[in-house]
Amino acid sequence: MSEFSRYAMVTIFIFLASCAAGVMVSSGDPGAGEQLLGLFREAIVGEILDSAPSVLALKLFVNNLQACTFMFLGGASLGLLTAFIILANGVVIGAVAELVRQQQGLVFVAAALAPHGIFEIPSFLIAGGLGFLLGQELIAEWHGRGDAAAGALPLARLFLRVVVPLLAVAAIVEAFITPAVLSVIT
Secondary structure, three states: OHHHHHHHHHHHHEEEEEEEEEEEEEHOOOOHHHHHHHHHHHHHHHHHHHOOOOHHHHHHHHHHHHHHHHHHHHHHHOOOOHHHHHHHHHHHHEEEEEEEEHHHOOOHHHHHHHHHHHHHHHHHHHHHHHHHHHHHHHHHHOOOHHHHHHHHHHHHHHHHHHHHHHHHHHHHHHHHHHHHHHHOOO
């Protein structure tokens, strides 16, 4: 298994475990889930969703690019910031998805997440894996076994070649296609 595959699996595990924790929070205490939903609406939805689709796509892209960039560069904290961002996003996504499932049903949640999620979630997971690899490069340099700057360059290239285009496609789909899918099922 390659180093990237190992760290991608770590990222997937943290994300899924934190999503499950978010679901349990909303299931066990809907009030706590509502608070997370309120924070989500305040921080993201309120300022983004009131826009025209083309502006919405740009805002979604910038927002998600910021999160993924922080995940990647968070590797400089030896992966602690990367893990925290993955964990926090997973809890919020799980809690919000569970609340929406309780109110609108599972089909609505799937319709709201699947169209753009097939692009956005992989970009998120790849950025997390790259962040952990960046942390590994720093540790290797500290132990005299590598050059973190030289090791970071191919990681940054991969981020630009894979994560950024996936985020762009996800933002376009989320702004133009996801609302159309939701209008069909509501």
